[in-house]
Each structure stands twice: as C-alpha cells, then as structure tokens.
Amino acid sequence: MTTSKRDLTRIRHNTKIVATLGPGSNNVELLEDMIRIGGLNVVRFNFSHGTPEFHRENAEIVREAARRAGREIAILADLQGPKIRVGKIAGGSIQLNQGEKLVLDAALDGEGTREAVGLDYRNLPDDVKAGDVLWLDDGLLTLTVDSVEGSRIITTVENSHVLKSNKGINKRGGGLSAGALTEKDFRDLKTAIAIGCDYLAVSFVKSAEDLHTARAKVEEEMKGSSAVRPGLVSKIERVEAIENLDEIILASDGIMVARGDLAVEVGHAAVPALQKRMIRRARELRRFSITATQMMESMITNPVPTRAEVSDVANAVLDGTDAVMCSAETAVGAYPFETVRQMAIIAAAAEAEQDSLNGVEDEYGEEPVSTNLAIASGAVDIARAVNAKAIVALTESGSTAFEVSRHSIQLPIYALTPSVSAQRRMAMYRGVRPLMIATSKDHETAINEVEAMLLERGVLAKGDLFIMTSGSRMRESGSTNMLQVLTVE
Known part of the structure; x- marks a missing residue:
C-alpha cells in the first residue's frame, strides 16, 4: 500500500x-x-x-x-x-522451550525435527566447543553448547522461541572460520x-x-x-x-x-x-x-x-x-x-544543526601529501575564510571532490565531470553533487558554463563567491593543481 x-x-x-x-x-x-x-x-x-x-x-x-x-x-x-544457517525444518518451524536439548547436525541432509536440525554451514562442529554460546535468528534464540560429537553439536536451549527454517547462526565473540x-x-x-x-x-x-x-x-x-x-x-x-x-x-x-x-x-x-x-x-x-x-x-x-x-x-x-x-x-x-x-x-x-563532523582537519604530520589533498584542503580553508557559497571541482575521476568531502564543511560540493561512471561513483560521497560537463574545453569556457549551470539551479546568484578546483591543462586526467576564488558576474 x-x-x-x-x-x-x-x-x-x-x-x-x-x-x-x-x-x-x-x-x-x-x-x-x-x-x-x-x-x-x-x-x-x-x-x-x-x-x-x-x-x-x-x-x-x-x-x-x-x-x-x-x-x-x-x-x-x-x-x-x-550461509551460516540452520537447514530446512519439517513444517517450517519448531517450538523450542527453555531447558530443552537441541542437536545441530552438520551431516543431516533431510528436514530437521525436534530430534535434530541440519546446518547449511557444515564446518560449524569444527568451530565450536563446550561452553560456547550460539545465537540464532538475529539473537532471538540462545543456545549453549554442551558437547560436540562428530558432526553433532548438542546444545541447551536458553530461552523459549519458535525456530524457523534457514535462520542465521552467530557465535558469541566470533571465531567462525567461514x-x-x-x-x-x-x-x-x-x-x-x-x-x-x-x-x-x-x-x-x-x-x-x-x-x-x-x-x-x-x-x-x-x-x-x-x-x-x-x-x-x-x-x-x-x-x-x-x-x-x-x-x-x-x-x-x-x-x-x-x-x-x-x-x-x-x-x-x-x-x-x-x-x-x-x-x-x-x-x-x-x-x-x-x-x-x-x-x-x-x-x-x-x-x-x-x-x-x-x-x-x-x-x-x-x-x-x-x-x-x-x-x-x-x-x-x-x-x-x-x-x-x-x-x-x-x-x-x-x-x-551540525557544527562540524568528526572529520579530517588538515592534520597531515610531517610527511608530504599529494597535490590533490593539498588543493582540497586549501579549497575548504579559503571557502570558510571568504564565506563562499559553494565549492566546485572540475574532475575526471571524482577524487578531488571526494577529498573535499572528507572535511568538516556544510557547503555544497559540486563535482563536474565528463564521465558517467564517475558521476555514479560520486553518488555515494557525502555532500557531493555530481553533474555532467565536458572538461576538455578551454578554461574560460568551462568557468562560464559552470556559472551558468549553478545560476540556473539557484545555487549561486550574481555577486556570490565560489571556489573552483581544476587542472591548469583541462584535458589531462588526474591533474588537479589549480584553486580559484571566483565571483559570479
């Protein structure tokens, strides 16, 4: 409905x-x-x-x-x-009561019954020992392992629950070898x-x-x-x-x-x-x-x-x-x-209401960082200093826009790329709005197209400042090395 x-x-x-x-x-x-x-x-x-x-x-x-x-x-x-699960159960489910015994049998191929229930994960007997706790059905059923006898795991039911076919199994504390x-x-x-x-x-x-x-x-x-x-x-x-x-x-x-x-x-x-x-x-x-x-x-x-x-x-x-x-x-x-x-x-x-994220705040240490990283960091710092309305990244792969998105900034990040696959990848990045533009054009043409696009979308108005990162040679992939503060004419 x-x-x-x-x-x-x-x-x-x-x-x-x-x-x-x-x-x-x-x-x-x-x-x-x-x-x-x-x-x-x-x-x-x-x-x-x-x-x-x-x-x-x-x-x-x-x-x-x-x-x-x-x-x-x-x-x-x-x-x-x-698939770390129990197998099929006759009738689809069984009612288990606290204190009962339940056998999980990795060798059982048919439908399970109150006597024994099969396992999709055949190695479970090798991964558990007496005293281990198993949680089934997202933790709704707790079993304590009493002993392991070959393919059979004998357990005690710790709480009453209806166990259905194919429900998942977890081991407390991990340790399953799958x-x-x-x-x-x-x-x-x-x-x-x-x-x-x-x-x-x-x-x-x-x-x-x-x-x-x-x-x-x-x-x-x-x-x-x-x-x-x-x-x-x-x-x-x-x-x-x-x-x-x-x-x-x-x-x-x-x-x-x-x-x-x-x-x-x-x-x-x-x-x-x-x-x-x-x-x-x-x-x-x-x-x-x-x-x-x-x-x-x-x-x-x-x-x-x-x-x-x-x-x-x-x-x-x-x-x-x-x-x-x-x-x-x-x-x-x-x-x-x-x-x-x-x-x-x-x-x-x-x-x-978010003042800042628990993000990266330019703590790079003494080791040199990539130009991409430095440009992204500079774009964020300058955007804050001049009260820019947006950060625009002309990018082939989306990597510069991603680096900008790692910072604690609430400004919209517009990533303009000629690549459909890059647009789709950037759909996951927080704050990044991917759009299509041909970055092979000359720099001034690209700037004019960016301004027109963002004006049309209502992101910018005349007189607004925005930050743009790009490559000085527009046709070169992965060559972001320029940062500009621009005013919408």
Whole structure:
C-alpha cells in the first residue's frame, strides 16, 4: 500500500541515502520519484536473492528511472557471503522451550525435527566447543553448547522461541572460520560486473586479505576492459573485522557498518560506540562509510517512523556517515517512497544543526601529501575564510571532490565531470553533487558554463563567491593543481 499522491518537494541534504531494491520498489515511476525529491542516491541489489536475469532487469529499471529524473545514481551489488544457517525444518518451524536439548547436525541432509536440525554451514562442529554460546535468528534464540560429537553439536536451549527454517547462526565473540567469499559470490560478482554495478559489497569480511581476493577477482573478470572498476565496500559485521579495522578500511573504498550481525556477535550495547569509531576512522583514513540495519524498521508497515528511528538516523548523520541505508523498508515494505523521504528530511534537519563532523582537519604530520589533498584542503580553508557559497571541482575521476568531502564543511560540493561512471561513483560521497560537463574545453569556457549551470539551479546568484578546483591543462586526467576564488558576474 502506498499513498496515491506523493509529495515531490525537493529536499536538500548532504548525507546520501541507499535504498534496497525489491518487490516493493522495483518500478520505474516509484524510483524516479525517489530520485527527484533528492532522496535516493544509491540502489542496493541484495544478491542473497534473485537470478542473474532478475538483477539485469532491475539494473535496467534503475538506469531508466535515473535517466527520466535526469540524475545519475549508483548501484551497489551486495554479495551474500557464507550461509551460516540452520537447514530446512519439517513444517517450517519448531517450538523450542527453555531447558530443552537441541542437536545441530552438520551431516543431516533431510528436514530437521525436534530430534535434530541440519546446518547449511557444515564446518560449524569444527568451530565450536563446550561452553560456547550460539545465537540464532538475529539473537532471538540462545543456545549453549554442551558437547560436540562428530558432526553433532548438542546444545541447551536458553530461552523459549519458535525456530524457523534457514535462520542465521552467530557465535558469541566470533571465531567462525567461514571465508568471506563463496563460489556463489564469485558467480554473483560476474553478474554484478555485467550489469554495470558501481560498488560491490563484500559480506562477513575478516581481514584485508578478503578485499585483496575480491579485487583480484574483479580484475580477472574485467581483464582487458577499459571500464571503471567497481568500488569495494567492506561490511563490518564480525568481531575479527573490528580487530583488523584499519587494515580493512585501507584495503576498501568504503565500509558498511552492518549493525545486525555485528550486534549479535559483540552485543547490542557495544554497537553505538563501535559505529562512531568506525565512521570516524573511515573519515580519518579517507574512505566513505554507510550506516545500515533497521534504521527505519517500523516503516515496513507504518507510514511514519518512530522517534527512536528518527534519533538513530540523525545520530548517524551527526557521527559523519556518508550514507544511511534501508533494507526491508524499501525492498518489501508498504511505504518505500515515504521511508526515503523521511530519511532525507531527518538528514537535512540534523545537518542544519551540525557544527562540524568528526572529520579530517588538515592534520597531515610531517610527511608530504599529494597535490590533490593539498588543493582540497586549501579549497575548504579559503571557502570558510571568504564565506563562499559553494565549492566546485572540475574532475575526471571524482577524487578531488571526494577529498573535499572528507572535511568538516556544510557547503555544497559540486563535482563536474565528463564521465558517467564517475558521476555514479560520486553518488555515494557525502555532500557531493555530481553533474555532467565536458572538461576538455578551454578554461574560460568551462568557468562560464559552470556559472551558468549553478545560476540556473539557484545555487549561486550574481555577486556570490565560489571556489573552483581544476587542472591548469583541462584535458589531462588526474591533474588537479589549480584553486580559484571566483565571483559570479
């Protein structure tokens, strides 16, 4: 169920919104409206579900919606990762009562019963021992391991709960040996590249090596192609990932604070502080961050969020996250448009009260930095000093605009590029508004076109100051070396 008339008033905000595609949202008109209000920047494809053809059709829907709205958005392909789940259960579920015994049997191929339940993850008996605690169904069912006998794990049920087929398993404190990438993920990676994804999310990352493996597979698949490689996003949802956080961030293009599985492994109370730490470190190490899981959960069935959900989204924005993400809310929920619109409203309100982000404040130390970095830092400092209305980056790849976005600044950052793939990649960067322009033109022509474009959009008025970064030789890729303070004539 959706409202018959949608409010398409544009909402300006810097924090980007990622919406998961599904039966509730995979139609062109709905996505076009989400994009038009300034709410939808990135669409997540959940590769836990669907066939290659299903994902190809959805990619066409997303690109058509973006074309109609006149704005490029990014596609994030989210790989499933290892299935650490119980198997099928006869009748779909069993009622478990506190104090009962439950056997998890990795050798069981048929449907599970009260006597024993099978496992999709066959190595679980090797990863647990007596005394370990297992959490099933996102922590709603707690089992204590009594003993391990070959393929059988004998457990005690700690709380009454209905266990359904295929529910997930986590081990308290982490330590499950399953690798981040499976054979299914490698097949899905090929599909994701074929449909032109802009980002690839790797689930259950434990170390930088998982990212190196994924990047090598991308290169293998795209060998000989001149196309831009998808950025890699590490989903931080394991204890081991927290222990190896910096190396994972540095091996990634961005991270996702995946609070669902992470909360089950480390405990719900630990997650808020970890969220702040992860977002801060991502900004300090010049990577982007996405905050995810249950942000607007009640809007699966309700047209308005709870006050707790409003606070959750606002606090992620105030933490400095680049993007906030919804999952079931837009994939299968009754109010996908309203969910995205509410997230945009919350982000705009939080940003209006935000004095500064926990970002990078030009603390480079004694080591020399790249010209790109220095130009970005200078642009931010000068923009503050002269009260500029916007920062404009003429960029081929989007790297200068990204560096500007790492700083604590609320000014709009307009990134003008001739590259469609760069536009889509920049859809993830906080505060960056990517637009199309041919940077191969001479400098004066480019400045005039920029002014005309921003005047037309109402960003600038006559007499306004704006900062522009560019290359002195406009045709050279990756050569940003010029910073100008310009006045709109």
